[in-house]
Amino acid sequence: xxxxxxxxxxxxxxxxxxxxxxxxxxxxxxxxxxxxxxxxxxxxxxxxxxxxxxxxxxxxxxxxxxxxxxxxxxxxxxxxxxxxxxxxxxxxxxxxxxxxxxxxxxxxxxxxxxxxxxxxxxxxxxxxxxxxxxxxxxxxxxxxxxxxxxxxxxxxxxxxxxxxxxxxxxxxxxxxxxxxx
Amino acid sequence: xxxxxxxxxxxxxxxxxxxxxxxxxxxxxxxxxxxxxxxxxxxxxxxxxxxxxxxxxxxxxxxxxxxxxxxxxxxxxxxxxxxxxxxxxxxxxxxxxxxxxxxxxxxxxxxxxxxxxxxxxxxxxxxxxxxxxxxxxxxxxxxxxxxxxxxxxxxxxxx
Numbered sequence: 259x260x261x262x263x264x265x266x267x268x269x270x271x272x273x274x275x276x277x278x279x280x281x282x283x284x285x286x287x288x289x290x291x292x293x294x295x296x297x298x299x300x301x302x303x304x305x306x307x308x309x310x311x312x313x314x315x316x317x318x319x320x321x322x323x324x325x326x327x328x329x330x331x332x333x334x335x336x337x338x339x340x341x342x343x344x345x346x347x348x349x350x351x352x353x354x355x356x357x358x359x360x361x362x363x364x365x366x367x368x369x370x371x372x373x374x375x376x377x378x379x380x381x382x383x384x385x386x387x388x389x390x391x392x393x394x395x396x397x398x399x400x401x402x403x404x405x406x407x408x409x410x411x412x413x414x415x416x417x418x419x420x421x422x423x424x425x426x427x428x429x430x431x432x433x434x435x436x437x438x439x
Numbered sequence: 440x441x442x443x444x445x446x447x448x449x450x451x452x453x454x455x456x457x458x459x460x461x462x463x464x465x466x467x468x469x470x471x472x473x474x475x476x477x478x479x480x481x482x483x484x485x486x487x488x489x490x491x492x493x494x495x496x497x498x499x500x501x502x503x504x505x506x507x508x509x510x511x512x513x514x515x516x517x518x519x520x521x522x523x524x525x526x527x528x529x530x531x532x533x534x535x536x537x538x539x540x541x542x543x544x545x546x547x548x549x550x551x552x553x554x555x556x557x558x559x560x561x562x563x564x565x566x567x568x569x570x571x572x573x574x575x576x577x578x579x580x581x582x583x584x585x586x587x588x589x590x591x592x593x594x595x596x597x598x
Contacts, residue, residue, distance in 0.1 A: 287500060291496075309499075313507060313510060316511075399487045420451075423450075431483050
């Protein structure tokens with residue numbers, strides 16, 4: 259979104275224009291929902307959290323100084339909401355093995371279902387990552403979220419974001435190692 | 440070059456953010472473990488890039504807007520109640536202050552005669568007004584009902 263349009267939209271929202279806020283929700287809902295749904299991996303929970311994000315945006319708009327881009331500020335709220343939710347939720351204990359044995363070598367028949375099975379295991383693997391890694395993986399592979407924006411939203415140096423993302427993928431690769439071979 | 444060094448570069452290479460230089464490329468060509476790790480990392484990268492994007496539920500915007508409006512209405516109600524409480528508190532403080540001032544300065548004794556006088560006057564007025572009380576009560580009830588309907592309609596509109 260252009261900076262001028264963004265400022266105008268924020269200004270209209272601040273003046274209590276409900277239509278402007280609805281426009282804001284429409285513009286960011288897909289990105290916010292996708293980011294949260296990928297992080298928490300539960301659609302109904304993701305919807306509640308996404309609504310919570312927009313509620314916080316609505317409450318916080320009078321205090322938004324416009325120093326960062328609106329999208330960056332929204333990502334920061336998303337990150338806070340996801341990390342707070344993670345700290346409240348009980349530790350995930352998703353098994354990658356489904357009782358089939360971790361070191362089992364996939365047979366030829368398994369390979370026919372390889373993609374689906376791997377996708378399922380990938381999601382389970384991601385669920386076992388720490389919340390901040392999950393958020394990074396979720397955001398990085400969504401269209402429109404740049405490294406720089408992510409670094410600003412998470413208030414981390416760009417290098418740290420990249421390093422953490424590499425570590426997340428390394429950890430994920432280790433989790434899935436036997437299945438990917 | 441040791442495997443540890445090459446393995447540190449696996450993720451950036453798989454993501455296409457780092458081109459393997461001569462030493463790393465040579466190591467990857469000669470070390471089957473590191474080459475397999477790079478292949479795994481590339482496969483993971485492809486899977487992550489092709490992860491389906493979760494679709495926003497239909498009616499998300501309208502549901503969110505309803506929640507935002509409800510929240511706003513609640514905070515306005517809270518402000519109204521707070522304002523009224525403050526007003527009552529201020530009124531009580533003023534009344535208490537006046538009473539304290541009068542009792543401290545002895546004006547209360549003088550004012551009790553005035554209260555008796557006003558009381559007698561009030562009783563006279565009340566005797567004259569008493570026949571019209573049902574009429575006033577009916578009118579007040581009608582007014583209260585109209586105000587209630589207006590408040591109810593306004594509340595629905597704001598939601």
